[in-house]
Amino acid sequence: MRLASRTPIRCSSCFGQKPGVPHVDFESSYDGPPIDQSSPRSGHIDWVVMCGECIESAHAMLPETRDVVGDLRHRLAEAERERDELGAYADKLEAAVVGKPERKQSANTSARKGRYQPKDAA
Numbered sequence: 001m002r003l004a005s006r007t008p009i010r011c012s013s014c015f016g017q018k019p020g021v022p023h024v025d026f027e028s029s030y031d032g033p034p035i036d037q038s039s040p041r042s043g044h045i046d047w048v049v050m051c052g053e054c055i056e057s058a059h060a061m062l063p064e065t066r067d068v069v070g071d072l073r074h075r076l077a078e079a080e081r082e083r084d085e086l087g088a089y090a091d092k093l094e095a096a097v098v099g100k101p102e103r104k105q106s107a108n109t110s111a112r113k114g115r116y117q118p119k120d121a122a
């Protein structure tokens with residue numbers, strides 16, 4: 001089995017023509033039906049060369065893949081929920097900081113005068 005060096009006329013699984021999609025050459029012969037049933041002269045597919053989309057579809061059917069994909073979907077859902085919660089928390093923090101009144105400072109706090117003022121100093 002190897003990556004096909006060129007795009008076959010048809011994928012031996014879906015019979016599609018997909019020039020932009022990589023194909024896998026299984027290096028095995030195949031006595032398949034005519035490409036076009038209504039026209040026996042249309043040719044036959046002689047070699048098992050499948051497009052990447054068919055390979056991915058077949059891979060997704062495997063039980064191990066389904067378990068991995070299911071686990072990844074669960075982890076993605078958890079990560080998205082956590083992201084949303086943290087985003088809401090960040091929004092609350094930002095709103096609290098923006099809405100917080102600024103501390104008022106007097107112009108001259110160090111020279112604050114006490115209540116008692118000696119008469120001589122006045």
Ligand SMILES: [Zn+2]
Binds near residue numbers: 013014051053
């Ligand atoms: Zn295909």
